[in-house]
C-alpha cells in the first residue's frame with residue numbers, strides 16, 4: 001500500500017514538471033492528446049470502466065461504452081454527475097465510492113449486487129486513484145466486472161448439489177445445512193427438535209429382483225408416502241440410497257417423534273403397486289433428539305443412524321441413548337486392543353478338566369481362551385469372543401486356540417512319558433469360523449504340526465453354527481469326521497436345533513448347558529430338561545457332558561442318570577497348562593493308588 005502511494009506521488013511530480021515546462025497552447029494540446037489516448041484505453045477495456053473526478057459533486061469525466069450501458073447513463077443527456085446515476089448514487093457502490101474519494105487509499109475492490117432489478121446484478125467493483133496535476137481535484141477510475149452469469153451458474157449448481165435428483169427432496173448436504181441452522185439458531189432450545197432416520201426394509205431385494213427402474217419408482221412412491229405422513233413444517237430429505245432423514249420440531253417432547261413414526265408406519269401399511277405387482281414395504285426408524293452435547297448435524301444424524309440400527313434388530317422405533325453408543329465405542333476400542341493381543345501372542349489358554357463321571361478319571365481338558373490386558377485386567381471370554389466374532393478376528397483366534405491346545409497336549413505327552421495319551425482335548429469353535437474358514441484344513445494342519453491323532457481332539461460347536469447355515473455346517477462336520485475328530489454340541493438346550501438336523505449330522509456328544517445343570521436340584525423343569533437331553537443323547541447314540549457341576553451331589557446325581565462326562569468348579573476351574581498337567585497327575589496317581 002505504502003509503495004503504491006509513493007508511486008502515485010512520483011507520477012504526479014513527473015506530470016507537474018512536464019506541464020510546467022511548456023506554453024499553455026502546448027499544454028492544451030498535450031491534454032487533448034492525453035484525453036484521446038485515455039479514451040482509447042477505456043474503450044479497449046473488456047469491462048465497464050469510467051474515470052471520475054472528485055469534487056463537491058463528483059462527476060464522470062469519461063467512460064467507455066460498457067460503463068454507459070451498465071450504469072444506464074448517457075452523457076449526451078447531461079447526466080454526468082454521479083448523484084444522478086442510480087447505480088453510483090445509492091447502495092453499496094455509492095457509499096463506498098464516497099468514502100474512497102474522501103480517503104487517500106490508492107485502490108479499493110469489493111463484490112456487490114445491484115438489486116434494483118429482478119434477480120439483481122452482481123459486480124466486482126474496483127476503485128483506483130489516478131494521478132492529478134498540482135491543485136487539481138482527485139480523480140479515480142471505477143471499473144465494474146459483471147459477475148451475474150457466474151453467480152447465477154453457481155447458484156443453480158448449488159441448488160442442484162443440494163437436491164436429490166430422483167425424488168426432488170433435499171439431499172444429505174441440504175439436510176445437514178437445515179439441522180445446523182437449527183442448532184446454531186440463537187433461539188434454539190434443547191430437546192425442541194428431533195432428527196429421524198428412516199430406512200426402507202427390503203429395498204435392495206426389490207432392486208435386485210425387479211431392476212433399477214422399479215427400484216426408483218418405489219423410492220419415489222415411498223418418499224411421497226413419507227411426505228403425506230409429515231407436518232408442513234417437517235423437513236424430509238433423502239440422505240442416501242434407501243435412507244431418509246426427517247427434521248421435526250417437538251412441541252410435546254419425544255412423544256411427537258413417536259407419533260410421527262406411527263404415522264409413517266401407518267402410511268406404509270397399504271401395498272405399493274409396481275408394474276403389475278403389489279409389494280409391501282416397511283421401514284425401521286431411529287431418532288436422535290437435538291440436545292446438549294451434539295454440536296453439528298453430522299453427529300446428530302450419526303446418532304439417529306445408531307438408533308436406527310437398534311430399531312432394526314429390536315423391531316420398534318428407537319431413540320438414541322448415549323450409554324448404548326458408549327458401549328459400542330468400548331467394543332470398538334476393545335477390537336483394536338484384541339487385534340494387538342492376538343498378534344503379539346498375549347492371549348493364553350486355560351484348561352478345565354473333563355471328568356468321566358462313572359470312574360472319576362480325567363478324560364481330557366477343555367481349552368478356554370484367556371485375555372489379560374496391558375493394565376493386568378482379566379477380560380472374560382464372554383466379553384471378547386463376541387467382539388472377535390463381530391470383527392472377524394475370531395478366525396485368527398480360533399486357529400490360534402486349536403494350534404496352541406494341540407501343542408500343549410503334545411508337550412504333556414512328552415512331559416508325562418506318554419501317559420497322558422489316554423486323554424483328549426476340546427477346543428471351542430465359533431459359528432463364524434465355521435462359515436468363514438476352511439475348518440477341516442485348519443484342523444488337519446494343526447494335527448499335523450502337533451503330531452496328535454484326530455481321535456484325541458473334540459471340536460465344540462454351539463447350535464447356532466448349525467442353524468445359521470446347515471449345509472455348510474454339515475460339510476465342515478463331515479470333513480472333521482474324516483480327520484477322526486469328535487464333534488460336541490456345546491451349550492445344548494439353549495438353541496433351536498431341529499431333531500432332524502441332529503439325526504443327520506455326525507455329532508458325537510452333547511454338552512448340557514450349565515444353567516440347566518446348576519438348577520436341576522432345586523428346579524423341576526431344569527431337572528426334566530436334563531433328563532430329556534440325556535435320553536435323547538442315549539437314543540441317538542451320543543455321549544453327554546454336564547457343564548457347571550459345582551458340588552458332589554450334582555456329580556453323583558448326574559453319574560446315576562448316565563451322563564458320561566462332567567466339568568465344573570467342583571472338580572477344578574480352568575487352569576494354566578502346567579497346573580492342569582499337575583491336576584491330571586494328582587488325580588491319575590490317586591486313582592492308581594486307590
Ligand code: C2E
Nearest residue numbers: 368369381382385401428429430548549550567568569574
Ligand atoms: P463354554 O464353551 O460353554 O465354556 C464353559 C464355560 O463355563 C467356561 O467359561 C468355564 O470357565 C465355565 N464353567 C465351567 N465350570 C463352571 C462352573 O462350575 N460354574 C460356573 N459358574 N462356570 C463354569 P469361560 O471360560 O468364561 O468361557 C465362556 C465361553 O466363552 C465359553 O463357553 C465359550 O463359548 C467361549 N470361549 C472360551 N474360549 C473360547 C475359544 O477359544 N474359542 C471360542 N470360539 N469360544 C471360546
Ligand code: MG
Nearest residue numbers: 366428460490
Ligand atoms: Mg465349550
Ligand code: MG
Nearest residue numbers: 490491511547
Ligand atoms: Mg458350554
